[in-house]
Amino acid sequence: MASELPFKLNNKDIFRDNCLVNGEWVEAQSKKRFDVVDPGTGKIWATAPDNGPEDVDKTVEAAQAAFESYRKVNSRTRAQWLLKWDALIREHRDDIAKIVTYETGKPIAESQGELDYALGFTWWFAGEAERIQGTISTPAAPGRRVFTIKQPIGVAVALTPWNFPIAMILRKAGAALAAGCTMIVKPSPETPFSVLTLAYLALQAGFPPGVFNVLTTSLDNTPSLSEALCRHELVKKVTFTGSTRVGKLVAKICSDGLKKVTLELGGNCPFLIFEDADLEQAANGQACITANRVYVQKSIYEDFSKLIVQKTKGLVMGHGSEQKTTLGPVTTSRGLDKAESQVKDAVSNGGKLLLGNGQRTKDVGGYFFEPAIIGDANRDMLIANEETFAPVLALFPFDTEEEAVQRANDTSMGLASYYFTKNVDRTWRLFENLEAGMLGINTGNSSAAESPFGGIKESGYGKESGKDVAVNDAINSNSNFVFT
Amino acid sequence: MASELPFKLNNKDIFRDNCLVNGEWVEAQSKKRFDVVDPGTGKIWATAPDNGPEDVDKTVEAAQAAFESYRKVNSRTRAQWLLKWDALIREHRDDIAKIVTYETGKPIAESQGELDYALGFTWWFAGEAERIQGTISTPAAPGRRVFTIKQPIGVAVALTPWNFPIAMILRKAGAALAAGCTMIVKPSPETPFSVLTLAYLALQAGFPPGVFNVLTTSLDNTPSLSEALCRHELVKKVTFTGSTRVGKLVAKICSDGLKKVTLELGGNCPFLIFEDADLEQAANGQACITANRVYVQKSIYEDFSKLIVQKTKGLVMGHGSEQKTTLGPVTTSRGLDKAESQVKDAVSNGGKLLLGNGQRTKDVGGYFFEPAIIGDANRDMLIANEETFAPVLALFPFDTEEEAVQRANDTSMGLASYYFTKNVDRTWRLFENLEAGMLGINTGNSSAAESPFGGIKESGYGKESGKDVAVNDAINSNSNFVFT
Amino acid sequence: MASELPFKLNNKDIFRDNCLVNGEWVEAQSKKRFDVVDPGTGKIWATAPDNGPEDVDKTVEAAQAAFESYRKVNSRTRAQWLLKWDALIREHRDDIAKIVTYETGKPIAESQGELDYALGFTWWFAGEAERIQGTISTPAAPGRRVFTIKQPIGVAVALTPWNFPIAMILRKAGAALAAGCTMIVKPSPETPFSVLTLAYLALQAGFPPGVFNVLTTSLDNTPSLSEALCRHELVKKVTFTGSTRVGKLVAKICSDGLKKVTLELGGNCPFLIFEDADLEQAANGQACITANRVYVQKSIYEDFSKLIVQKTKGLVMGHGSEQKTTLGPVTTSRGLDKAESQVKDAVSNGGKLLLGNGQRTKDVGGYFFEPAIIGDANRDMLIANEETFAPVLALFPFDTEEEAVQRANDTSMGLASYYFTKNVDRTWRLFENLEAGMLGINTGNSSAAESPFGGIKESGYGKESGKDVAVNDAINSNSNFVFT
Amino acid sequence: MASELPFKLNNKDIFRDNCLVNGEWVEAQSKKRFDVVDPGTGKIWATAPDNGPEDVDKTVEAAQAAFESYRKVNSRTRAQWLLKWDALIREHRDDIAKIVTYETGKPIAESQGELDYALGFTWWFAGEAERIQGTISTPAAPGRRVFTIKQPIGVAVALTPWNFPIAMILRKAGAALAAGCTMIVKPSPETPFSVLTLAYLALQAGFPPGVFNVLTTSLDNTPSLSEALCRHELVKKVTFTGSTRVGKLVAKICSDGLKKVTLELGGNCPFLIFEDADLEQAANGQACITANRVYVQKSIYEDFSKLIVQKTKGLVMGHGSEQKTTLGPVTTSRGLDKAESQVKDAVSNGGKLLLGNGQRTKDVGGYFFEPAIIGDANRDMLIANEETFAPVLALFPFDTEEEAVQRANDTSMGLASYYFTKNVDRTWRLFENLEAGMLGINTGNSSAAESPFGGIKESGYGKESGKDVAVNDAINSNSNFVFT
Known part of the structure; x- marks a missing residue:
């Protein structure tokens, strides 16, 4: 497949045109595929698996099984895997940028700029993983102590758009993987291959099978696949970036299962x-x-x-x-x-x-x-x-x-x-x-991994980067009393 | 009205059987009222305004108008009003407990116990009001500083049950008023009068008109009034305590307006x-x-x-x-x-x-x-x-x-x-x-104002007490970049 | 004594011309007294006990005995006593301001302004008392949890100057009493009576005997009394405000006992x-x-x-x-x-x-x-x-x-x-x-209870107000490991 | 020199027997050297420069010059240098462990264990460097905002013992370098070479000349060299690990210059x-x-x-x-x-x-x-x-x-x-x-980089690891008011 690409990669292995589920590269059950077009020429240059609702169960169950052991992996190990992932993506920056350019049309320098920006997230969340702390305090009631600990919530789903296909994923996945959650990404139909490079490198970095999974799909199947993911009983968190119209829909679907939702919606800033x-x-x-x-x-x-x-x-x-x-x-x-x-x-x-x-x-x-x-x-x-x-x-x-x-x-x-x-x-x-x-x-750019990212009003809720806040978004806080 | 009560109060003024909207004691627009029954005798002992959807607009607009100035009130003043409210409720503890007993059937000692527990919240949030802090940090991008500040989100709506009619309100209102939000409470049909005593004392404590409002309603009108509150454009936050079934409904309705929701749902612990x-x-x-x-x-x-x-x-x-x-x-x-x-x-x-x-x-x-x-x-x-x-x-x-x-x-x-x-x-x-x-x-009681209160899984999301977390739930975090 | 004062007080009881040790009003062992002069007339208007090193043992032992039980007093009770103290000082603001004016020469409006500023500290630290938290975290070593708890250090000594006799004390004592320490204050020879009003009101507020003690002394005895306090084995913390020259001396004396020292020294800002x-x-x-x-x-x-x-x-x-x-x-x-x-x-x-x-x-x-x-x-x-x-x-x-x-x-x-x-x-x-x-x-005033107060370089070290930092200065942090 | 070693290293370059000052490998001005003995044989196996007080000025001035630019280095760059240092030490773990064994007598497995433990500090502080945050808050005084920022204090001196020659240094240097301070280490006369390997690798890792400096000295010269370091006007912080007796002396000397001191003293646990x-x-x-x-x-x-x-x-x-x-x-x-x-x-x-x-x-x-x-x-x-x-x-x-x-x-x-x-x-x-x-x-081991390390009572003060606290110890907190 990679031999027919309209561009040359230093490492052809990173181009993947099947999906990663539970550590394996798979087709859709239907075997259907959809076309990806180069916006700079209007021509189809590759195809990707067109997953549908029927592909959800197996994927979520794999992510849940992986979660049961991944949640107990020491946070230092999680940090080391994130840092290794960071290093591998950094090493393949120019190859990945080329793929982003052929998917989105962006000038190559901008694609490389996106990579540099996006790598801020893997780097940052490696440091966050080990800094998740609970608290101890002494309440007014005599003879007691209150302990608050933080635990990962479970399987998280990321639904992402095409405008920053790499940065969106690393922002969402960085927080989730640091916190001890596993993740299923559904990228935009325009940009399946850039996220699949990340999946390939996540495996190389040492993340166990099922921790990071990708389901690509066509524009037609996007609504039904997304809804199936949001409705699955074992999915505990959905993080969506996209339009306000769709964001409301995601929130509505998730309300049935009382799932936690983070929404990064429209701007017009x-x-x-x-x-x-x-x-x-x-x-x-x-x-x-x-x-x-x-x-x-x-x-x-x-x-x-x-x-x-x-x-x-x-x-x-x-x-x-x-x-x-x-x-x-x-x-x-x-x-x-x-x-x-x-x-x-x-x-x-x-x-x-x-x-x-x-x-x-x-x-x-x-x-x-x-x-x-x-x-x-x-x-x-x-x-x-x-x-x-x-x-x-x-x-x-x-x-x-x-x-x-x-x-x-x-x-x-x-x-x-x-x-x-x-x-x-x-x-x-x-x-x-x-x-x-x-x-x-006095700047036209207000985003970095180190500061909380997220809008107010109808631009959504939840924060996706910054110290403490983003990992907390992927976490349950438990509070506990001791009476002696 | 108060003269016909089946019990004697030290201060008859605290018994209110009209609603508080924008600092005024009002009937429902329909003038309808509903009956409140003493579970210990099965007899009706008072009636309260039966508000419907048509009563929402005026109330929310008053709360929004109040918010525009209340958000700018210095946090120390907010703390002082909370502490004054705390002192007044403490002063009327036994009278309020009597009302709780006639609404819920609880033994009087338990009602007094609820008051004592509930006062933990007003006391606690008085201290929280002045401790809302933002952060400054230096990002990796050169020549910049990142400032994060926290601002109150706007009008908050509280939908509460009958089992802890005082504690639920003080927990929800304490956080909201400390953070600089204004609030509209819709109590359970069984317990309108206990929350109206709190409203009366909030006014006495100095909270400006429109900051704390109460709309009572009957069991029949509860769904339509609640939905109208959740759908109002100016309502930014809904906090609900009740069944999981209704909690999901609240979340669904709020998804249309992308409102922040805190849910404290069923237990069966x-x-x-x-x-x-x-x-x-x-x-x-x-x-x-x-x-x-x-x-x-x-x-x-x-x-x-x-x-x-x-x-x-x-x-x-x-x-x-x-x-x-x-x-x-x-x-x-x-x-x-x-x-x-x-x-x-x-x-x-x-x-x-x-x-x-x-x-x-x-x-x-x-x-x-x-x-x-x-x-x-x-x-x-x-x-x-x-x-x-x-x-x-x-x-x-x-x-x-x-x-x-x-x-x-x-x-x-x-x-x-x-x-x-x-x-x-x-x-x-x-x-x-x-x-x-x-x-x-080793204790059967795990709640206090000083520790985060809230469930996981289908018991809801959001936290309603504890250091920092509860006021944060009523707050937007803004992050800001400076380029010099 | 109070009948001979050159001014009139609303409540004569607050003027005290003996020292408070372990809840009792006492003379120096030597029975000696020293003169206090009105800088506005140059005339002596009162005398105070001239304590010496021989008065230290009894006072420190009382403070230590009080510490043994005060450290276990629930933090809410400590907060309530601080708030009651705050209310009593507020009530006697004008009387205390008069005394400050006759001690320091300040215009009465400035003395009242000092009181208003100083009350920020009692108010603030009442809120801090209950917010002292430890942490729980999971280290990289498997099977462990780390708990960090915070405990009060013990008897604290405050050595204060005449320029802000009320504010200095309330800043230092507010932090210490909130944290669970007991305190001995040695005021400046010019301003013994203002701090003794605070001692009187601390007792009224409910602080147990021995928690807040005052030893006044003359200019001549100041060095020997101060040194004896700093050298006493049971004193664990010394907080000094004054000149850089004396600050260095205090640090040197305290080095022998490895006592924690906070120094607020000269400015020339x-x-x-x-x-x-x-x-x-x-x-x-x-x-x-x-x-x-x-x-x-x-x-x-x-x-x-x-x-x-x-x-x-x-x-x-x-x-x-x-x-x-x-x-x-x-x-x-x-x-x-x-x-x-x-x-x-x-x-x-x-x-x-x-x-x-x-x-x-x-x-x-x-x-x-x-x-x-x-x-x-x-x-x-x-x-x-x-x-x-x-x-x-x-x-x-x-x-x-x-x-x-x-x-x-x-x-x-x-x-x-x-x-x-x-x-x-x-x-x-x-x-x-x-x-x-x-x-x-764009302001000539940069101090408030809510923000950390303290200099750098030769202006000292340690912080005396602000969220968390000031109480932490009066606290030991213990970290603890659990292996299961 | 290295050719005469009684053991074989994989990389002979890491064995250094001159001192590192301002990026250069230098003798003492006196050209004198002192002997280092293998406790396992009682035989001298190498010599190191015997620096004296006359060597201090040049070293401190270099560290101060380096500080002027190092403090402005972006915290991400500092983090990357720390992580590179960490990787290089990890790469040379076995070689360094051999040197530790010949200096201290420890079994080689214990020396390797010390390296593994010590590397926790470089790894940890790499993550801390970018997480130094200030705060913004709104005080009670109207129209103001309070900003608190944190800045590195300046040149830090580390005086360390022989029992954990690698871990002590990485703990102290990790915090200082993360915070933006520069450092001068004076190791124990028994263990000069282990710290010199760290110095060599710090240079390789990218730390600029003058950021990390080492002055070795004999037992005889230790008091005079240490005192000269503690008294130097440009030294702002001294961190000492050793006996309580010497710790008190360090505190006393530092009192003259009002330098911040961290002391980790005797145990007998x-x-x-x-x-x-x-x-x-x-x-x-x-x-x-x-x-x-x-x-x-x-x-x-x-x-x-x-x-x-x-x-x-x-x-x-x-x-x-x-x-x-x-x-x-x-x-x-x-x-x-x-x-x-x-x-x-x-x-x-x-x-x-x-x-x-x-x-x-x-x-x-x-x-x-x-x-x-x-x-x-x-x-x-x-x-x-x-x-x-x-x-x-x-x-x-x-x-x-x-x-x-x-x-x-x-x-x-x-x-x-x-x-x-x-x-x-x-x-x-x-x-x-x-x-x-x-x-x-239920464990005999209570130390890790992630938790605060430090004693109470006469075991010292200050904390040398853990989240936030250790870097704060190397930092000034400034609080700043804005009036608009």
Whole structure:
């Protein structure tokens, strides 16, 4: 199989096109497979097992059997396996990055950047594994002591999207495996192979069979397979990253079994640029790739829009595998449809197209979209309320800080917000007034393994990294009384 | 109204028969009221507003308006209000206990005991309010600092049962008010007045209008009112104590709005008595009032069953308001039905009735049930699998520790387990092998404000007391990056 | 005795002129007494027992005997006593403030302010008492559990100065009593009566005899009494606030017995005013009372020195007991000598006297010093290197941030530093570059019970307030292994 | 040099006989060297630089210069260097163990065991480095936030003994290097080469020059060199392990400079064997090597003494480098003198010699002592009050638990205590009643990197391992206020 790949790997063994269940590489029971497309060419380049609900039982039972012994493995051993996994992934970083690029379209440098970011999680959780502590205290009732200990909850299921196929998995699996849980991952249909490389290396790292399992599936089978996983009696925890709509569904299904759920949902995160910001600092890193809603104070609106248009013009669009590419295709053709309709809607609502034509690039094979910047954006536009996974950025002028805060908060979401200012008083005010699970202050990037990751409001609940909190999310706390 | 009460209060003002919404004492919009019955006589002794879904909007909006300012109240002030509330409830302890007895049937000493236990929560959370801390750390990415701060989530709703009408409320409200949330309580139809005394005293203590609100309702309206509360857009957190069946429903309804949910569900908690236990210590405190499933090692089975029969015989059944009463009625007539059918089922499955006739006491007006002890109980009996809220206790003989653990864990529930042994090795083994959120070791009582309260498996999720954890449950954690 | 006081108290009982040892009010064994002078008039107004080394044994033994039972008192009871003590001190705030004013010369509003600040400690430590927790963890060695518990260390001795006679005691005693230690306080010879009011109220609050003891002494006997306390075999902890010179001596004496020592030593704390500061904010609160070394950026040096001269001119000098007084006398005549020599030295080293004549006020009886502001100060002046307890402020012009930081850090001390700037980048830089145990950012006040108090470098070690850290300072941590 | 070694190394490069200062291998300024003796033969086998006070300045200045940049190295990089160090030491474990055996006389398996134990520290502190967090809180004063951050204190000095030459260093250096401090180690004159292997590997691991430095010295120069290190103005922290007598001296010298001191001092740790213990478990591991004071309940005294005599007889005395050896020589000839006088004193005080003749082995070259067991020991014997570093064990019969506790606590020391019982009530009682920094319960070994290490009473202060506490010991905590 690997011999037909459209790219060359240093170590061909890491490319796996069957699933890992209980330490074995298996087909779906139905033997069906689904196609995976390169967004940079629009061509199918590999196929993966199309698992369905009938594949769930065997997998969960294997994960449960593995859990019974894995939970008793000393936490130092768990830490050592995590660290070995970390080392192996690090060793194969460039190979894995190539696969990510052919699955998602990302420029290769971005794929490598994702790997570097993602390795923060394996590294971090290796250190967390041995630091799970309980407490002893003396209650007011005489003659007693209270002991609180922490125990792993059981089999965890991870349902993940295509935008960060490696980082999502390592974040979720790092916490679960550190805590003593076993895991079943169902990756997005776009990105089965990147997670299968991780599975291969987890086995090499020493994790016993059944501790880390992967079930790939097609877009069609995703709902039924996911529901079967969420409903299985032996699954105790579900961690989902994706849309708010599906997140609610996952929560609902899990309510029947009273399973613990962690949800990392939609963002549509605002950027706020104040007149006392360092504009160069504000423009870097958000060049139309990551930010959609950018609120700019009127006194600097002209300067800032010129700067951002100029920076965006400097991007080089192309196939992600080419070194010079700094802007790849979007990952799915659905993404092109949405981006076109957002730009069209913005213009019809009074927006000015400062850059681009608002349309997909014609006749190029892949899913390319010409970067678009919309000026004079307002709250009636779709783009003010929806996430975009395409190079479309909207600039919203504002007058006062109060107005900016009000508009940034005017959404049911609350994943992250970003603001740029040099004034210390404003820094504190926004710190407390912006409604978001994460804030970036003079930076467009607010995530790392060392700090809690997670949104508020309809962006979900639960935390997936950071000191103590993420492993606790995969854990039961028991409290115990002693009377002597 | 208070002049017609069947008992005398030191301070008549604390008896309230209207609801508290936004600092005002109000009727239901429908003006309807429902009856409250004394389980010790079977007679109606008062009526309370029968609120419905149409009463929700106004209440939630008031709680949200109050939240906007209450969240900014300094935590020391919140602590002082909690402590003042604590002092006022303490001052009116005996009056409130009387009301609890007329609502639930509990002997007056038990009602007073509940008050003493419940006051642990107001006292404890007063100290927690000022100890909510965030963190600062330095991530691996250069030039950054990560700040994590904690903010109150918003309006919280408490749905509570009748078995501990005061303690449940103070546990839930203590955490929420300490954290800076506002709260709406919907008490059980059996116990509206006890929670209304707390509402009255909260106002006296200085909590601003809208911070603590109560909506009473009848059994019929409970589902629709509860659902309307859970679905309201401005409600951010629901904390429920009750049956597993209803808990799942609450979780499902809340999934639509992605609301945070804490569930304290059913128990049916096992007691394990080993041959190396102090039998007197083991028999005390569980005399058929609190324990249903008691597993006794065969070598001491005879001795222990004699001891427990003898202790149970010593109980004095009567109206809870009489000083000599040590066993009151059950709270609802449904409780009598269930107890009778459980005993009947047990006997038909091979159980021996060691005490009692397994039936309600005839012709006494109130909901009295003669205490029953079932010997030679086995896993096929209903009582091995269902909670009982009546004086029915079943003794299950066992041979080995492994067998005892297996049978104790053989339930979908996991609230609490209790074991009695003097051997230190066994103590550690059971400490880790019993599946329960709380363990009592050589004690039949495993709850205090200072330690986390909550079950695992189908007994729910979330923690409602203890250092840090309970206030955290009412809180969003935000993480924030600084780039300089 | 109290009938001869030069002021009137609401409750004469709180004025005590004998010492409290083991719950009894006692003279020194020698029967000697020493005089206490009102710095506002220079007249003796009361006398106190002049204890010597021979008074130590009995006191320490009483404290040790009390410790044996106090350590086992439930932490909730300790919390309740602390809270009752807090309430009683609060009730007598104005009476105690009067005594402080007659001991130290402080304006009455400042004395009351000290009481308010000091009550933060009793309040805070009441909450800390019940939150002392140990930990349970699972080590890498198989079959083990590690338990860490915390136990009170034993008898603690507090040696305190005159500048904050109430706050120092409540900070030290609050932590010790919360942790389960007993305490012996040796107050400064200037301020015996304020601490004796606290002792009286501690007894009223319910603390058992021997838990809180006070030994007053004269300036002459201070070294020998202090040394005897530090050397006593049963004393396990010494907490000292005072000069660096004496602090080193205390540490040296305690080294023989390997006693734990907390030292809060000299300050001479710098203020840094940057050109982007809010000058009004910067000038408030440091009006020559609290700050000695003020570094001002040259571009705003003129404006700021005018502002501070003008604000200082507005102060009203007088006896502290008069309501209109905003500047009292210094506490000791030694303070006058030092202040005169510092100003003289400053002028001879190129300083300009922008306000005052640099001398004590003649012929007024009390220890008054005309407020002095020295412009163009430089590092060769005594005032750049010594603490001052008189209204003398020196303004040091600077050019760059680097220079300001270098000069602020150019001292062996490291208690606190203060800076005023509105730029967020500078805020972070200084946050990490200034060498001090405490930093005030846009505030001249950086202390509260809720945050750790303590210096670095030669300003001492140990922390005396804050969550967890202060009680931990009065505690042994034991770690314990279990092998099953 | 290495070519003349009396043993063979896999990697000769790790044997270093010059000191490491600022990344360079240097002689003492005096060029003097001192001899190192093999305790198994009594022969000199190598020499090391005999540094004196004149060598201190250059070394401390280098460590301070290194500190200025090392403190700013990202904590992840510090963690990676620690982990690389850990891997390199692990790789050279057997070589280093050989050196330890030739320095200390330990059987090679014990030396390897020390390496395995010691590597727990490098591994552990790699994880600690990135987990140093500060806090943010909101104080009662309005408009403020309190930030507490933690910063490394500066140059740390480690003064270590010969009994665990590798473990002591890795424990002290692990914490310091994780926290961001630089370190100067002065090893014991018996064990210079084992620490120099660590220094060599620290350089290989990537630690910059000056971060880890070693100054070896002779017994004669030890006091003057140590004092010069403790007095140097740039040294901020001293961590000492050794005798209580010298520990007090270190504390006294450090008091002049107000340096932070951690002291791990003498032990003479008691073992308590109760009649309900598992005797086999109790006898294992303490076979006269590690325990001196063993308290045995009278009802099992006969059985236990037979068991321990029999187990001790099974030991094979010989040169540590021989595989079959299970009992090596003592490390110094002073140790022989002390052991002989202790046994003689015990017998003259009524002790029975149950095993051995109480004397050194004659005419064998090395420092061998025939294992001795003293029965019927009592409190008047020297061995009841002094540490022994030779195979001498004393059995003290006792009647009751109270008596055992009283005698175990009847010492000025408080490093560790050990007890063996199967009763859970007794377990809790002793847990709280024994006065020791560490307790072993049914185990004779109570130390691991994951738990705090340190004594109470005259066994010192400060903690040297465990989660958070050890790195905190090498750190200043700064608290900072923000007013907006």
